[in-house]
Amino acid sequence: MPSMASNNYHSQPKPDSFARRQKLEQQRKSLPIASVEKRLLEEVRKNDTLIIVGETGSGKTTQLPQYLLNGGFCRDGGVIGITQPRRVAAVSVAKRVAEECGVPLGQKVGYAIRFDDATSSSTRIKYLTDGLLLRESLLDPSLSKYSVIIVDEAHERTIHTDVLLGLLKSVQKIRSQVANKLMSNDSIKGKNGLLLKAGHGDLLKPCHGRKLPPLKLIIMSASLDARVFSEYFSGAKAVHVQGRQYPVDILYTLQPETDYVDAALITIFQIHLEESPGDILVFLTGQEEIESVERLVHERLRQLPEANQKLLTFPIFSSLPSEKQLKVFMPAPAGFRKVILATNIAETSVTISGIKYVIDPGVVKARTYDADTGIESLDIVKTSKAQALQRSGRAGREGPGKCYRLYPESEFEKFENSTTPEIKRCDLSNVILQLKALGIDDIAGFDFIEKPNRIAIVRSLESLFLLGALTEESKLADPVGHQMARLPLEPMYSKALILANQFNCLEEMLIIVAMLSVESIFYAPRDKLEESRTALKCFSSPEGDHLTLLNVYRASTEFLEKNKLTNSKEKAEKNLRKWCKENFVNSRSLRHAQDIHRQIKKSIEQMGFRITSCGDDMLLFRRCLAASFFLNAALKQPDGLYRILSSGLMVQIHPSSILFRSKPECIIFDKLVRTNNSYIRNLCRIDYLWLPELAPQCYGFQE
Numbered sequence: 001m002p003s004m005a006s007n008n009y010h011s012q013p014k015p016d017s018f019a020r021r022q023k024l025e026q027q028r029k030s031l032p033i034a035s036v037e038k039r040l041l042e043e044v045r046k047n048d049t050l051i052i053v054g055e056t057g058s059g060k061t062t063q064l065p066q067y068l069l070n071g072g073f074c075r076d077g078g079v080i081g082i083t084q085p086r087r088v089a090a091v092s093v094a095k096r097v098a099e100e101c102g103v104p105l106g107q108k109v110g111y112a113i114r115f116d117d118a119t120s121s122s123t124r125i126k127y128l129t130d131g132l133l134l135r136e137s138l139l140d141p142s143l144s145k146y147s148v149i150i151v152d153e154a155h156e157r158t159i160h161t162d163v164l165l166g167l168l169k170s171v172q173k174i175r176s177q178v179a180n181k182l183m184s185n186d187s188i189k190g191k192n193g194l195l196l197k198a199g200h201g202d203l204l205k206p207c208h209g210r211k212l213p214p215l216k217l218i219i220m221s222a223s224l225d226a227r228v229f230s231e232y233f234s235g236a237k238a239v240h241v242q243g244r245q246y247p248v249d250i251l252y253t254l255q256p257e258t259d260y261v262d263a264a265l266i267t268i269f270q271i272h273l274e275e276s277p278g279d280i281l282v283f284l285t286g287q288e289e290i291e292s293v294e295r296l297v298h299e300r301l302r303q304l305p306e307a308n309q310k311l312l313t314f315p316i317f318s319s320l321p322s323e324k325q326l327k328v329f330m331p332a333p334a335g336f337r338k339v340i341l342a343t344n345i346a347e348t349s350v351t352i353s354g355i356k357y358v359i360d361p362g363v364v365k366a367r368t369y370d371a372d373t374g375i376e377s378l379d380i381v382k383t384s385k386a387q388a389l390q391r392s393g394r395a396g397r398e399g400p401g402k403c404y405r406l407y408p409e410s411e412f413e414k415f416e417n418s419t420t421p422e423i424k425r426c427d428l429s430n431v432i433l434q435l436k437a438l439g440i441d442d443i444a445g446f447d448f449i450e451k452p453n454r455i456a457i458v459r460s461l462e463s464l465f466l467l468g469a470l471t472e473e474s475k476l477a478d479p480v481g482h483q484m485a486r487l488p489l490e491p492m493y494s495k496a497l498i499l500a501n502q503f504n505c506l507e508e509m510l511i512i513v514a515m516l517s518v519e520s521i522f523y524a525p526r527d528k529l530e531e532s533r534t535a536l537k538c539f540s541s542p543e544g545d546h547l548t549l550l551n552v553y554r555a556s557t558e559f560l561e562k563n564k565l566t567n568s569k570e571k572a573e574k575n576l577r578k579w580c581k582e583n584f585v586n587s588r589s590l591r592h593a594q595d596i597h598r599q600i601k602k603s604i605e606q607m608g609f610r611i612t613s614c615g616d617d618m619l620l621f622r623r624c625l626a627a628s629f630f631l632n633a634a635l636k637q638p639d640g641l642y643r644i645l646s647s648g649l650m651v652q653i654h655p656s657s658i659l660f661r662s663k664p665e666c667i668i669f670d671k672l673v674r675t676n677n678s679y680i681r682n683l684c685r686i687d688y689l690w691l692p693e694l695a696p697q698c699y700g701f702q703e
């Protein structure tokens with residue numbers, strides 16, 4: 001089975017035909033940004049921080065790094081790092097740029113995303129996710145190998161981008177102090193206190209065989225408010241790149257649509273049957289919705305005359321294995337039209353060749369955080385104008401395009417200009433852990449571009465303390481806090497693994513963490529509801545969803561291993577897909593869980609943990625779950641609703657849960673999802689009395 005860590009995307013460059021290279025060269029020259037290459041290089045030379053705003057498709061992401069490389073910005077062996085909010089963008093853009101440069105991916109041009117590093121010592125242009133650069137800064141706080149860092153798609157304001165901006169500001173200050181040799185080594189410090197602990201005697205020494213130059217920083221987007229960034233970077237200059245490549249016709253509905261999924265389906269077929277050739281990109285909110293639309297498209301296609309059936313669907317969402325994500329970039333066979341069903345991961349940066357039509361229902365699934373209750377949830381919300389612009393920008397990259405907005409123009413006018421920064425609407429625990437690991441203790445005093453809500457900081461500090469990651473003085477606790485900061489997981493999951501190591505049930509917890517990291521392991525098509533329920537019964541555990549997921553994982557592994565004894569690997573995997581179908585298990589999600597399992601296992605083994613099993617002692621395992629997820633404990637109320645003990649919030653069990661009917665007295669849950677109601681998903685039955693025993697810091701009786 002291919003793993004995310006195994007650099008699935010490496011394709012050796014095809015023996016490039018002369019014609020192909022000429023075409024690429026021609027395309028590059030015709031991009032709007034090409035006419036301002038010299039000016040941009042001049043501006044980067046003159047300014048340590050530069051903001052570049054240019055229309056979608058003007059060539060920022062693919063061209064600027066190449067201009068900088070050719071302009072001598074890597075002369076001393078420095079690397080140009082370009083951050084992307086999403087993995088798929090980092091990988092696909094790196095591929096394109098390697099092709100444009102005529103080099104194999106992973107050499108001069110490469111990418112790095114979590115668990116997959118396609119770079120080498122000769123890499124000079126490196127695309128990476130913002131989260132990964134943040135992790136790199138833990139190991140190398142001065143980011144010494146980079147001569148230029150480009151923060152691309154800054155308008156997305158992911159939590160990682162925001163934290164990164166604060167760190168980069170500090171790194172820049174320190175590196176320019178070093179370059180100017182203005183200060184002695186011990187007095188060098190960044191505004192955010194970043195390098196105080198980092199032992200930077202080395203800063204003055206040649207680094208990677210070269211003197212550490214000042215760090216050039218470029219902030220880039222098609223739709224950002226340059227003023228906000230300029231003010232944050234002490235009046236940094238903003239440059240606007242004029243001109244877009246091709247026009248995109250924007251079409252609105254006359255009336256608001258009550259059912260955007262149905263409206264999207266109708267539009268797909270309208271385009272397919274009436275419009276000229278060209279692929280379609282549809283934005284939806286998540287895996288479940290995408291998979292249900294995929295099924296509906298296939299159903300409706302079967303009702304069409306054969307000549308009209310040449311429509312292929314390709315889903316793309318974040319939990320889809322990476323090599324499957326990249327399938328959307330492959331051209332459709334001649335005579336076929338491709339319809340890509342995507343979440344907002346295809347919203348920025350990516351160019352999907354062939355896309356001429358974009359369908360935008362104007363909604364997105366976004367993280368929201370209620371600081372009063374300390375609960376984070378995923379809600380479906382309206383997009384911002386900036387997101388709508390990015391979405392329409394996916395058409396018109398190779399020729400004129402059309403964007404169908406499934407809402408009236410008057411509705412668009414009511415959208416917020418830009419998306420609320422993630423830092424203002426999510427749980428900060430993970431970021432706080434990372435900042436603490438960097439030696440930044442004063443979180444409220446950190447120079448954020450926009451300060452997170454104070455209550456949200458306090459809440460996160462409190463839950464990290466309750467989880468044992470922080471001491472009473474709010475320092476990283478030894479060893480739990482350090483271990484949690486090392487694991488690339490949500491704090492509660494990290495805590496569960498650390499505790500499972502002590503409870504001797506790490507094997508089981510590893511499976512659970514992997515299975516909880518993917519969306520919808522089971523699927524239940526509307527026309528086969530009864531059959532899917534019967535199939536689920538084979539795995540279901542009266543103790544709840546965690547143990548049910550454990551049973552599915554184990555049954556699938558056993559099935560695969562047995563099959564491998566008598567079949568080739570490919571055949572065994574094919575049989576597993578069949579097994580999944582028969583059991584109404586989502587094989588994509590299961591495979592993704594297996595990948596994650598492998599990756600986390602590697603991380604925890606590196607931390608010296610030994611994988612042991614609790615065998616059949618599921619009581620022990622449930623106690624371990626209670627000891628780690630105690631902040632998500634809920635108690636049944638007389639009316640059948642549940643009250644979350646830590647916040648008082650009233651919630652319902654999601655109908656997809658095994659415990660939906662039995663409704664035990666006390667449970668812990670994994671996620672809260674809000675649609676019209678507040679639902680809790682992935683539940684495990686626990687004993688109420690375990691809480692004061694296993695989490696006295698939270699539920700201990702007051703004297």
Ligand SMILES: Nc1ncnc2c1ncn2[C@@H]1O[C@H](COP(=O)(O)OP(=O)(O)OP(=O)(O)O)[C@@H](O)[C@H]1O
Pocket residue numbers: 031054055056057058059060061062063092096221222245348349350351352353393396397398
């Ligand atoms: N994989 C690809 N296949 C075909 N054409 C591509 C590909 N990647 C880029 N291009 C071409 O290069 C152009 C510039 O792309 P680039 O990503 O650099 O633009 P951008 O200004 O960064 O856009 P955005 O703000 O939307 O990310 C595209 O409009 C497209 O014409």
